[in-house]
Amino acid sequence: MYIDTHAHLTFPEFAVDLPDVIQRAKDAKLEAIINIALDDEALQKSIAIANDYPGYVFTAAGIHPHEASTWKESDYQRFKDLAKQHKLIAIGETGLDYHYKLSPIEQQQTVFRKFLQLAQELDLPAVIHSREASHDTATILREENRGKLKGVLHCFAGDMDLGKAALDMGLYISFTANITYPKANVIREAAKQVSLDRIMIETDCPFLAPQDFRGKRNEPSYVVKVAEKIAEVKGLSIEDVAIASTRNAKQLFRL
Ligand SMILES: [Zn+2]
Numbered sequence: 001m002y003i004d005t006h007a008h009l010t011f012p013e014f015a016v017d018l019p020d021v022i023q024r025a026k027d028a029k030l031e032a033i034i035n036i037a038l039d040d041e042a043l044q045k046s047i048a049i050a051n052d053y054p055g056y057v058f059t060a061a062g063i064h065p066h067e068a069s070t071w072k073e074s075d076y077q078r079f080k081d082l083a084k085q086h087k088l089i090a091i092g093e094t095g096l097d098y099h100y101k102l103s104p105i106e107q108q109q110t111v112f113r114k115f116l117q118l119a120q121e122l123d124l125p126a127v128i129h130s131r132e133a134s135h136d137t138a139t140i141l142r143e144e145n146r147g148k149l150k151g152v153l154h155c156f157a158g159d160m161d162l163g164k165a166a167l168d169m170g171l172y173i174s175f176t177a178n179i180t181y182p183k184a185n186v187i188r189e190a191a192k193q194v195s196l197d198r199i200m201i202e203t204d205c206p207f208l209a210p211q212d213f214r215g216k217r218n219e220p221s222y223v224v225k226v227a228e229k230i231a232e233v234k235g236l237s238i239e240d241v242a243i244a245s246t247r248n249a250k251q252l253f254r255l
C-alpha cells in the first residue's frame with residue numbers, strides 16, 4: 001500500500017535491528033523500500049540487503065553532494081557497469097547541497113551533471129537532492145535534460161520555483177516527515193499545490209523522524225505519517241494518497 005522511496009538502511013542506526021525494522025515496515029503495509037547508497041561501502045551493504053529481501057528492498061546509488069569531491073572520472077563507467085548488472089534501479093542521490101558546502105560548489109555541480117547524463121544514458125530515474133540550491137538545481141536540470149530525464153526531487157523543501165521547474169520536466173516530488181513539523185507551513189503549502197499524480201513519499205531515515213517521534217531514529221514504517229499529513233492538507237483520504245503515491249513510485253522505478 002505504501003512505498004518508502006528514500007531510506008538509508010545501511011546507516012549504523014540500523015545495524016542492530018534491521019530485520020525488526022523491515023518487519024515493522026511490512027506490518028505497516030509497506031510494499032517496498034528504496035534504499036539509497038551514498039558511497040561505496042553503503043553500496044556493497046545495500047546490495048547485500050536487497051539480496052536478503054528480494055522484491056522488497058531495492059538499491060539506488062550515487063554520490064551525495066557532500067561527497068562530490070571524491071568523484072573520479074572512472075566513476076562514470078563504474079556506476080554504468082553496476083547499473084547494467086541490474087543492481088541499481090535508480091541513480092542518486094545526486095544534486096546540490098549549499099547548506100553545509102562539504103564539497104566545493106563547482107565540484108557538486110560537475111558531479112550532478114555527470115549523474116544526470118548517466119541516468120539518461122542508462123534510462124534510469126535520478127534521485128535528486130537539493131538543499132538551499134533551488135536556482136542552480138533548476139538551471140542544471142534544464143540544461144542537462146535531453147528530453148529523457150526522469151526522476152524525483154526528494155525531501156522537497158517547498159520552493160515552488162524549483163517545484164514547478166521539476167514538474168514541467170515531468171519529474172516527481174517526494175515529501176518526507178518534515179512536512180509534519182509545526183513550522184513547516186511552506187512544505188504543507190507546496191503539498192497542496194502539487195497534484196497527487198506527481199507526489200511520492202519517503203522517510204529519508206534514519207533522519208527526519210515525524211513530529212510524534214522527533215529526535216528519535218526514523219524508520220520506513222513511519223512513512224505512513226507522511227501520507228497522513230499530505231492527506232490532511234489536501235483534504236483527501238489516506239488511502240487516496242497511499243494508492244497514488246505507490247502507483248507513482250512503481251511507475252518511476254519500474255517496480
Ligand atoms: Zn538527500
Ligand SMILES: [Zn+2]
Nearest residue numbers: 006036093204
Ligand atoms: Zn537521503
